[in-house]
Amino acid sequence: MLKRRRQAQSEDAVVDDNVNKMLATGAIEEGNGA
Numbered sequence: 001m002l003k004r005r006r007q008a009q010s011e012d013a014v015v016d017d018n019v020n021k022m023l024a025t026g027a028i029e030e031g032n033g034a
Contacts, residue, residue: 022028
């Protein structure tokens with residue numbers, strides 16, 4: 001498994017929004033982490 005890539009703090013809101021959209025559409029699902 002790959003480590004999550006770090007992004008600039010200014011991109012955090014965009015990343016969170018995209019993750020929420022993908023969770024809502026079923027493209028990804030929430031996990032427990034490794």
